[in-house]
Amino acid sequence: MARRAAPVLHRDNPDKEPLSGHVKVTPEDWLNVARDLLVSDGVAGVKVLAIGERLGVSRSSFYWYFKSRKHLLEALLDDWEARNTAPVLTHCELPADNITWAVCNFFRCFVDPALFDASLDFAVREWSRRDGKVRNRIDAADALRLKAVTAMFERHGYTPYEADARARILYFMQCGYHALEVREPMQARTARLEGYLLGFTGVEPDPEAVAAARAFAEGKMDR
Incomplete structure (x- = not known):
């Protein structure tokens, strides 16, 4: 044999x-x-x-390597936070000349799978529906992400109240985009970029920031 x-x-x-x-x-x-x-x-x-x-x-x-399946699941949650929460916090804190650049930095996470794994985020949220401890991890991660987005708006002159409201609109819209499994060509999405930015920030978008964000997003599409 x-x-x-x-x-x-x-x-x-x-x-x-x-x-x-x-x-x-x-x-x-x-x-x-x-x-x-x-x-x-x-x-x-x-x-x-x-x-x-x-x-x-x-x-x-x-x-x-692992004491038990429970230990592996805990490692999976740590891995999810490192993959999906840490990059959002980092990109919200990147230097930006104005709020358009800042929001475009935030968007980079969600068009680059290396910076944010949408499928993994969705899977962990589904898991949290059946596990209270995982729900607590989700709630803590969302709070951290929202805090970072709010601080981003505040650094660009928005009042705490307005920064909080705009951060929630921006972040919850992005989460909803993935939860609804919206399927559209990247070019269709970037064609709305100026309108999205105006809606999220309340100011006319910086053309240079828009061009850079569009090139980044469409570059990821071509890979």
Whole structure:
């Protein structure tokens, strides 16, 4: 009987070598597959056996890195915050000549999957419907994101009241965009950019900022 070839296991990071033979998988590999399963099958689909089968390794190797499935789920939530909340906070704090540039910096997160994983965010929100502790993590993340957007408006001269209102309009609109699974060509979306910016900020958009944001968004579409 012919011996089966050892599976080749590919990480999400293309800069890393594939795993093969008896090379151990890493915590990153377990987490990457767990994230994929969370997005595709929900939290109920995140099972140690299923991940091990996907990686082509025994279930026992899981316990080199994680104490339990609960520990893995906690790591998934930490990973979600690092992927989706941290970039929003960073982009809200970027230097900007005016509010148009500032809002365009915020938008960059949501047109670049490397800065914000919309499918992952949706999956965690679905998970939170059945788990109060996850709901608390979602609420805390939303509060942090809103605080950062509000501060962004305040830095550009808006009163605290108006900054809070505009931050909620901007952030909740963006969340709703993903929740409704709006499907439209990026060019159709960027064609409305001036109107969106006027509505969100109440001032005429800076043409240079609009051009830069449009080029960034359409560049991501071409990849």
